[in-house]
Amino acid sequence: MLSDDLFDTDPQLLNRVVKGDEAAFRTLFHQYWDHIYTVAFTFTKSDTLSEELVQDIFLKIWIGREKLDGVASFSNYLFIVARNHILNQLRKKVYEVPFREQVLAYFAADDNPEQYVQNRQVGELVERGIALLSPQQQAVYRMSRQQGMNQDEIAAALGISVSTVKTHMSKALYALREFLKSHSGDAVGLIALLSHFL
CATH class of the missing domain: 1.10.10.10 (Winged helix-like DNA-binding domain superfamily/Winged helix DNA-binding domain)
Incomplete structure (x- = not known):
């Protein structure tokens, strides 16, 4: 799980995001991008797919930004959103032949x-x-x-x-x-x- 101690996310920054401040959201995005990408890559073993998942996750955060109001630990909240989204996408992609072959190739190395x-x-x-x-x-x-x-x-x-x-x-x-x-x-x-x- 991500740690707020790493970033000490400013509650005021979250409040700005809740109110629709795009600059604040970009700050949040850049602050956590590497860590969410690492989580995604751990599951997928794919650079391209991991980048897509990170974009999707932050888009989901932005669309549902009103949910950030009152969140005690943004890093924990983000981790849960990321984990659930990644697992849901993996369940869908397991039936796609190219993705399945890529994962199996990784395990066959x-x-x-x-x-x-x-x-x-x-x-x-x-x-x-x-x-x-x-x-x-x-x-x-x-x-x-x-x-x-x-x-x-x-x-x-x-x-x-x-x-x-x-x-x-x-x-x-x-x-x-x-x-x-x-x-x-x-x-x-x-x-x-x-x-x-x-």
Whole structure:
């Protein structure tokens, strides 16, 4: 969370913003831009998207500037607005192929020890989720996602119908999604999990 101690935001500056003073708002914008950009980049790993999100966040602050009246800690207020906006946008963008590929490429990189640890943790978390599935669901999921088998091949290997394969896969994916959502505290990590493994 951002700290007011860093900036000691002047209440009078906020009051000017509330009253529609654009110069005061620009001062606020420049005061906090770097820090909100850092928060955005931590989640997105994208320079362009982070800059867009910062612009959107401050536009939202400006449009709803009357809400600043009486805010005790502007930095905390701004952080909450930024976090909520970033997460909402990520939930939408996870379904956009270019963005999903960009995030996955970041997690797939081999030259960063931190990313290596994240990748390993992702794999371990997925394995924990798979272990909670029924034996049949585990078999269908592993054949599909880890062995690259299609539904007809899975059905033949397990001696079940294609319809039953679809049912097991659907239930497995739902259970894994719920497990991962409840165990991933990092938005980007969650995106990588849902996109790569599901």
